Amino acid sequence: MNRRQFLSATAAAAAIARAGGIASGAQAAAKKPTPVSDGIPPSRRRLLQLNGYAANAETPLDALTTYITPNDLFFVRSHWIPAYPSLKTWSLVVDGEVERPREWKLADIKALPRTTVTCVLQCSGNGRALHRPAIPGVQWRYGAVGNARWTGVRVKDLLARSGVRAGAKHLHTFGSDKPPEKVPPFHRSLELEKVLEDGVLAFEMNGETLPQPHGAPLRLIVPGWTGNHWMKWITHLSPQPEPQKGFYMDTAYRYPDKPGEPGVAFKPDEMHPVTELFVKSCFTDVPASAKVGSSVSVRGFAFSGAPDVSRVEVSEDQGQTWKDAVLDNQHDPWAWRLFTHRFTPSAPGPATLLARATDSRGAVQPKEAVWNQSGYLHNGWHAAEIAVTA
């Protein structure tokens, strides 16, 4: 059913632009080609398109080697072909449990104090294809994740201009994309407490205008929480006493309170919304081959729903013993942490390396991910294979 094909990042961007209709004139004209200075070679600059409708494309692991994931290589997940808002008519409505409902134009939002957060965006379904028994849905493997620098305004600052009433507990969020007939809309809500604490409404990604596939002109950033909370093309925010209703709250994006054996499904009221990311690490840069006695370096990334990763370990013996990998110095709350490990093979034949991360709250990445009926948050140990010759 799924078409799988590699697209060069440029071709993927063009395909996404076509799928989404006409880019707004002003943005298209302003868009200059990004100078490529991140060191990722042209041969690795491509996305893996997982289905034809809408654009759902993941980043191959060998292109996720940098602390900041370049915009042209950042995975795209859209429920349906988006109607990109035109900047001329776009506005953001704030209503609901507020003293002063109001409508914002982008220029007024940009006049508020700015903030930049560097953090991971991961789709809750990343790794779905790795669960057994198999689970229907977009067959993400490893690359529905990236780490970016998001610039915008704090949700707290914007909502404060409307005066949020004490009874409000959930922020209802709406984007401009509309589903095909009879398909429920992607309407969401999340706890006000979290979004007032950490939420950002971003109009820039990695120092550029937020690209349209990633939610221009404005999207929600929820550091540490899964991508389904990160509403793109946002047009309406409404603080409310109760969570939003609808398919994408009551049925989808729920995780079992007490997961069962693989294959066991639960009713929605035995599940809760997916929120925090699970601790996870992946290898990204692994040589295909190595020689007995000469060391090679392997690299990867690790992240969690906790603000930091405290440790990444690598096993060279199927998980019997572990060695600490070296963590890069660069890190920010809820960003990923790159790691390096030097491996000196001692015998010829295929070698397997395993990675396991521990976060700043002490959660350890498990050997096997917990199977759940929607295939969310796969985080089992990642293996890297190296062919060792004498």
Ligand SMILES: Nc1nc2c(c(=O)[nH]1)N[C@H]1C(S)=C(S)[C@@H](COP(=O)(O)O)O[C@H]1N2
């Ligand atoms: N309006 C809108 N926002 C959305 C979505 C969508 O389909 N429509 N998809 C969500 C999901 S499930 C994910 S994982 C992220 C993906 O963001 P990206 O495409 O910028 O990587 O956007 C989220 N925000």
Ligand SMILES: [Mo]
């Ligand atoms: Mo997602």
